[in-house]
Every structure is written in C-alpha cells, then in structure tokens.
Amino acid sequence: MGFFIEVVLGGLMAGVLYSLVALGFVLIFKASGVFNFAQGAMVLFAALTLVRLMELLKSTFSPFLIALVLTIGVMIALAWIIERLVLRPLVNQPGISLFMATLGISYVLDGFGQAVWGSDVYMLDVGIPKRPIMLFESMVPGGVLVPSEDLVAAVIASLLVAGLGLFFQKTRIGRALRAVADDHQAAQSVGIPLNYIWVIVWSVAGLVALVAGIVWGSKLGVQFSLGLVALKALPVLILGGFESILGAVVGGLIIGVGEKLSEVYLGPLVGGGIENWFAYVLALAFLLIRPEGLFGERHIDRV
Amino acid sequence: MFYREAGQFKTTYGADQAVFPIRQDQVFVAIWLAIGFFLVPLISSEYLLRAILIPFLILALAALGLNLLVGYCGQLSLGTGGFMAVGAYAAYNLCVRIPALNPLVAFLLAGGVATLVGIAFGIPSLRIKGYYLAVATLAAQFFLDWVFSRVAWFTNNTPSGSISAPPVTLFQFAFDTPVRKYLLCLAFLVLFAVVAKNLVRGRIGRAWMATRDMDVAAEIIGIRPMYAKLSAFAVSSFFIGVAGGLWAFIHLGSWEPLAFDVNRSFSILFMVIIGGLGSILGSFLGAAFITVLPLLLNQLPQWLSVPISTAMISHLEAMIFGSLIVFFLIVEPLGLARLWRIAKEKLRLWPFPY
Numbered sequence: 001m002g003f004f005i006e007v008v009l010g011g012l013m014a015g016v017l018y019s020l021v022a023l024g025f026v027l028i029f030k031a032s033g034v035f036n037f038a039q040g041a042m043v044l045f046a047a048l049t050l051v052r053l054m055e056l057l058k059s060t061f062s063p064f065l066i067a068l069v070l071t072i073g074v075m076i077a078l079a080w081i082i083e084r085l086v087l088r089p090l091v092n093q094p095g096i097s098l099f100m101a102t103l104g105i106s107y108v109l110d111g112f113g114q115a116v117w118g119s120d121v122y123m124l125d126v127g128i129p130k131r132p133i134m135l136f137e138s139m140v141p142g143g144v145l146v147p148s149e150d151l152v153a154a155v156i157a158s159l160l161v162a163g164l165g166l167f168f169q170k171t172r173i174g175r176a177l178r179a180v181a182d183d184h185q186a187a188q189s190v191g192i193p194l195n196y197i198w199v200i201v202w203s204v205a206g207l208v209a210l211v212a213g214i215v216w217g218s219k220l221g222v223q224f225s226l227g228l229v230a231l232k233a234l235p236v237l238i239l240g241g242f243e244s245i246l247g248a249v250v251g252g253l254i255i256g257v258g259e260k261l262s263e264v265y266l267g268p269l270v271g272g273g274i275e276n277w278f279a280y281v282l283a284l285a286f287l288l289i290r291p292e293g294l295f296g297e298r299h300i301d302r303v
Numbered sequence: 304m305f306y307r308e309a310g311q312f313k314t315t316y317g318a319d320q321a322v323f324p325i326r327q328d329q330v331f332v333a334i335w336l337a338i339g340f341f342l343v344p345l346i347s348s349e350y351l352l353r354a355i356l357i358p359f360l361i362l363a364l365a366a367l368g369l370n371l372l373v374g375y376c377g378q379l380s381l382g383t384g385g386f387m388a389v390g391a392y393a394a395y396n397l398c399v400r401i402p403a404l405n406p407l408v409a410f411l412l413a414g415g416v417a418t419l420v421g422i423a424f425g426i427p428s429l430r431i432k433g434y435y436l437a438v439a440t441l442a443a444q445f446f447l448d449w450v451f452s453r454v455a456w457f458t459n460n461t462p463s464g465s466i467s468a469p470p471v472t473l474f475q476f477a478f479d480t481p482v483r484k485y486l487l488c489l490a491f492l493v494l495f496a497v498v499a500k501n502l503v504r505g506r507i508g509r510a511w512m513a514t515r516d517m518d519v520a521a522e523i524i525g526i527r528p529m530y531a532k533l534s535a536f537a538v539s540s541f542f543i544g545v546a547g548g549l550w551a552f553i554h555l556g557s558w559e560p561l562a563f564d565v566n567r568s569f570s571i572l573f574m575v576i577i578g579g580l581g582s583i584l585g586s587f588l589g590a591a592f593i594t595v596l597p598l599l600l601n602q603l604p605q606w607l608s609v610p611i612s613t614a615m616i617s618h619l620e621a622m623i624f625g626s627l628i629v630f631f632l633i634v635e636p637l638g639l640a641r642l643w644r645i646a647k648e649k650l651r652l653w654p655f656p657y
Contacts, residue, residue, distance in 0.1 A: 035434045089633040095433070096379060100576045101632050103569060107625025115618035231441075231565070238438045270453075277449050280442030284427060287439060291430045302519075 006146075007264050008257055013150035015256020016157045017219075020212040021233035022240065022248040023164070024205040029242045030181040031201035032087065035099045040230020041106035042078075042206055045113040047213030047222045049074050051124045052117040068210075075206030083199045110227060119224060124217040153215045160211055161249055164204075168245075177201060181243070235283035241296025250294060255279045306650035322500055339489055344482045352481035355594060360488035361549045363590035366574040367492075367499055367583065368542025373572070374580035375503055376535035377515030378428050382440035384567035385447035386540050389417040390547030391563065392457050398469050399459050406471040410491075410548040417544020418537045420447075425536030429529055432518075444565050452560040467557040484553050491549060495542055500583050502538065511535050512581070577631055579638025588639040596624060 021043060028036040053067035060066055086101050168174040179187040180197050188194055216226055236255045240247025262278045292298050306327050313319040323329045347356065369383050393413035398406055424443040428436050451457050458464055471478045471487070478487050502508050510531040513521035522528050551558050570593055578589020600620045604611055611619075635641055 035437075086629055086633070090636070093632075093636050096373075096576065096580070097632050097636050099434070099437075100573065101629050103573075104625040104628035104632070107621045107628070109625075111618040111621030111623075111625065115615060115622065119614060119618070234438045234441060238435050242434060273449060273453055277442060277445035280438070280445055284439050284442050287431050287435060288427060291432070291435065293435070 007260050009146055010150070011257035011260030012253055013147070013154055013256070014260060015236075015253040016150075016154045016249075017212070017215060017252075018229075018233050018236045018255055019249045019252030020153075020157050020160070020208065020215060021229050022236040022252055023161070023245065024208040024212065025233060025237050026240075026242065026245055026248045027164075027201055027205045027208065030245075031177050032180075032198055033095060033098075033184075034087070034102060035095065035242075036205070037099060037102045037230065038106035038109060039205065039209060039233070040227040041109035041113075042075075042209035043213045043216065043229060044222075044224065044227035045078070045109045045213075046071060046075055046206065046210035047124065047217040047226055048113045048117045048122070050210065050214065051122040051217065051222045054124075055122075071210055072207060075210055076203045079202030079206050080199050082202055083195060087198055087202075088195060106227070110224070114224065121221045121223040122217075124214065124222050149219060153219070156211065156215060157249075160208065161245065164208075164245060167204075173197075173200060232279065235279040238293055239283040239286050241293030243297050244293070244295035247293055247295030251283075255282065258282045304650075304652070304655060306647050307652075322497075322504075336493070339493075340486070344486060347482075347485075349481050352485045355598065357481070357485055357488055357554050358550075359590055359594040360485070360492050361546050361554055362571065362574065362594060363587050364488075364492050364495055364549065365543050365546035365571050366578065366586040366590045367495060368539045368546060369571050370575045370578075370580065370582070370586045371499060371503070371511070371542065372535050372539035373575055374582065374585075375508060375515060376511040376532060376539075377518075378425075378532060378535060379433065379437040380440040380539075381437050381565070381568050381572065382424060382443035382447070383543055383571045384563040384565060385444040386417050386421055386543040387547030387550060387567065388447055388451055388560065388563035389420045389540075390414060390544030391551035391558065392451055392466075393417065393544065394548035394552060395466055395468060396457065396459070405473065406469060406552060407473055410545050410552070413548045414541040414545040417540045417547065421536045421540020421543075422533055425533050425540075428532050428536065441565070444568055448560055448564060451563075463559075465557060465559045466551075468552040468555075471552055478553070488549060488553060491545065495545070496583060496587075499542070503583070507531075507534060515581075573628060577628065577638055579640030582638065582640035584643060585638050585640030588643070592639065596627065600624065 021039060024039040024042065025036055028034055028039070050067050050071045053070050054063045057063040057066050082105060086105060087098075090098055090101055166174075168178055176187070176192045176197055177200070179190070179192055180194065184194065187197075212229070213222070213226065216229055220226065233252075236248060236251040239255060240249070240251025259275055259279050259282075262282075263275050266278075267274050286294065290296075306325075308325045308327070311326055313324070318324070323332060343356065365383060365387060369380065372378050372380055390410075390413045393416035394406065394409045397404055397409040397412055404412075420443075424440065427439045431439055452464055455461075458466055476483075478484050503511070510521070510526045511534075513524070513526050514528060514531045514535075518528055521531070547563065551562070555562060574589035574593045575586060576589070577592055578587070579585025597620060600623055601616065604616055631639075
C-alpha cells in the first residue's frame, strides 16, 4: 500500500511538472490561436540563459537573482522579437502555417541557445533541497518516500497557477487577454491592441517556460533533452483541452499518475519503455469520449 | 507567350479532361521525364545520386502521400515517420519470412500493411479534429517507434535492433548500383505521381477536398465523412509505406528504429508545407528544397573556408534552417508550387507587354 501511494504521489509530482510546460502552450493558444511548438525550445533556452548567466555573474552578491532578472528580460525581448518578425507578418494565415512557423522558431532557438551558451550539460543549483522526506509514517507501514525537490516543484507550480489565475481574473491586462481569447475581432473593435496583447502573452509564456526550465533543469540538469519535455506536455494538452488552464493542471496530474502507474504495473509485462507513448494513448482514449478534451471549449460547426 | 494556351482547341471530351490539357505542360513534363530517365543517369556522379537524388525521390514519394492526407483531405498528421517504419519493417519481414517473395512485390504488400495501420490510426479522425488530431497521430508515431525497437519479432530477433535489408532484384537484374537504384526509385515515383494526380481529380479527390474545406458542409451534400477521411488515411499510408520500404531497402540498406523517428515526420511535413499544400508538384519542390538545403548549409563553411567547429556548424545549420522555414512561410504561405503558378501567369505575356 505504501508503495502504491508512493507511485501515485510520484505521478502527481511528475504531472505537476508536465502541467508547467503545458501551461505555456495553453496561454499562447488561448490568446492567439497558435499551437506553439516552440514552447519546449523556450524552456531549454530560458534554462540555458539562466544557468550560464549565473556562471558569468558568480562573483556578484546574488548570482541567482541578477541572472533571473536578466533572463526575464531576455524572455520578454524574445517575445517581442517573435511577435515582430514571425507573428505579425503571418496574421490571418491558416493555423497550420503558424504551427510550422513555431516549429521553425524552435529550430532557431535550439540552435541559437546552444551556439551562444554551449551544448554541454549544466547543473542548475538554485537551492532547492534534494533530500527525500518521509510522509504518512503513522498511517502507512514503512512510510512514503517523497523527493523534496518534487514537493518544492509542486508548490511553485501551484503558486504559478494561482498567480496566473489572479492575473487573468483581476487585472486589466488579464481581462484584455481573455477578451482576445474569446474573439479577436470583437476585442479589437473595443480598442484592445492585438499586437501588444500578443507580446504580453508570449512574454508570460516565456516566464512560464523559465519557471519550468528552473524546475526541470534542477531536476535533470540543463541540456538539449530539456527541449523534449514539450513532447511530454502534448498529451496533457489534448487531455485537458487546448483552451483551459485548469485543464492543463488536471490533465497533467492524470497523465503523470497514469504514466507512473503504467510504468510500474504494466511496463514489466510488455518489456518496459512504454512511458514514451502511454501518455499519448491514454489521452487518445479520453479524446474518443470527449473530442475537445476535458475542459476544452465545445465548438459548434455552422455551415 | 511561352505559356499561352490560345489556339489549342479541344474537340473531344477526352482531350479536355486529359491530365495535362495544355500543350506546354505536356512538353514540360516530357522534358522533365527525359531529363530524369536519360540525362541524369548519364551525367550524374555516384555521390550526387546516392546523397541527393535517391533520398530526394523517396522523400518526394512520402511527401506526396502526406500531401494527399494533409493538403487534400485536411487531416493534419505527425505520424509519417511511424508509417514509413511500418512499410520498412513490413517489407523486411515479408522478405525474411517468405524467401520466395520478390522485394519489389514486398514493397507493395508492405504498403498494404501500412494502409491497414494507417486506417487503424485514422479512426480517431472521425471524432477528433485539427490540432487534437495532430497530437493523436503523434501517438501513432511514438507507439510504432516503441513497437519496432522493443518487440524482437519485428527485427527478426536481431540483438542490436539494427537490420540489414536483402538485395533488391528483378528477374536476375540486381538493383545494386546507384544508377539502377535511382531509376527504380524514379519509376516508383512517376507511377505513384500518376496515380495521385488521377485520384485527386476524380470523385475521391473531390470528396477529400470538400471534407478539407468544410467537413460539415461536405457531409450535408452527401459525402460520407468516414469514407472520405479513412480513404485519405489509407491511400496516404500506402504511399508512405512504400516510401518507407524504399527508404530502408534502397537508400539506407541497413537501419535502426531511429531512422524513422519523429524528426522524419516533421521534415516530411515541412516538405509538404514549403512545397505547397494540395499540390502534387509542390510535394516534389518541397522535397527537393528540404533535401538539398541541409547539404548546402553543411557544405557552405567549407566553400567559404571559414574555420568553425562541427558543433557550431550544426547549431548554425539548425538556426538557418529554422529561419528559412519561417521566411518562406511569411513570403509565400501557399508554398513553392504557388510561385510556379505565378510564373506561369507571367509567362503568358512575357516578354511582350500585352
């Protein structure tokens, strides 16, 4: 029983990490209808920038804080550049062109990040404790072992989601973002500047990527494969629905738990290594029941 | 004046409905076929054939198949690499388990196997649309990757997972030199291009295009969406499966599951988009562009004799490749095929003012 709980908790923690990446996708899709495949590359780029800046600023009083501020600046600049050079010329193009364009962006970001910052494996240490801790010792014999870095990650993710929720519900810009998400033309006609909104939303997605990069990076080390977490986030996305922040979170948790449980209980039966596709098949099975994901908007087709 | 169709009168319905009703197109295609079948084998070096032309032909076949699905039927698929792998492994297993079977026949049968797999993974498209479907096809990609790397039966219990293809022969005639391989691939491509061209201008192609443009409306005017979508998946997977078999047997010779990973899917999707969605010619142009571009980028520093490290070259290559894709999408969102169409329009008058 203790082992089962441990697996489920491990799955929940992993799920939180997937949600962190999926959140970036959802934000951009909501506001601009772009399926941003470059989110994984943005995670890698943000983490690389942060870790290398921290190395450069080693002698200052607080390398992490300064590097963090600088990286945030870099991500905002990146959002601005992407909006200027890619999104603005591609306004009103079909979604598939925009999707391919973000694939192009991800190539550029991967190449640029590694050309500038190097392509080795970097250790990111931002002071997240790594010692595992025991939980529920009184309830379950043997207790449940939980890595404390995963707990910290879960706390960070929940803070981020709460923050984003407040931002979207309470602030003026957040409301504008929701208006744009609902209807581009209507938003524009009441005077919401679309281009400005896009820069903001890509910046926010960049910041989410940075947070995801910090959490993932301190877990796995900052390296090229970090960009591949995007592929892990896609099933989360279709499971939760492209338009829903809540969906990204719930979807992430379901995928995380499902993946860990299948790995432990199903994997040995079929030869292991199933974590690459199990999440996708799980999400696919959900989709057959609800084609727009758990929390996605149901679209009504009119002729 | 070079592309003026004035004076070409059609006196029969047959002439009017020909694949290439305009004489300039007929001449143009004939010239290209002559170049492809006679001139290129005579003048090309072995390197050119092996490194550029053979991959180009095979990937053009795969792009053609994907274009039928994405460009004509509007179903976005990211599982191309997986379906190519199905073709490759099916052809290999057919050859190994039925020694009497000719590999060329095995390619077609492998295409049939890929068709079945394609239909199976196409079934979700009846419920799911757009990006949801794109991600769902990624499920096919990762699942097939896993099957071929983990299930030993498919690799004939090879311990390393790497496979060597048997030689391809036909009536004692071995396709072993680059020129012969090239001609074989070209013959396959031409055959399938003719099939594709005729499919898309017939009843089934129109059903696909109606489904692409608006599936609800198509359903209302009497097109069965299930039939249209699944047939698009079937035909497309057949093309891609045959291309996978050729890629493995003719181009690679021996391969590992990694040869058909998700990057292969993306690169073929790039070909279709850069070339032009919903255009047969576009598939060829896109395949040529995406095949040649990385080679050029790779060679460029050598020609300019700029000393940079190989790692740096690969990063720069990725950057330039990505920016060029974005650039092309911005400049010509409808693809290279559209440029050709514009050129034809201009050539009607040029060099005269009117």
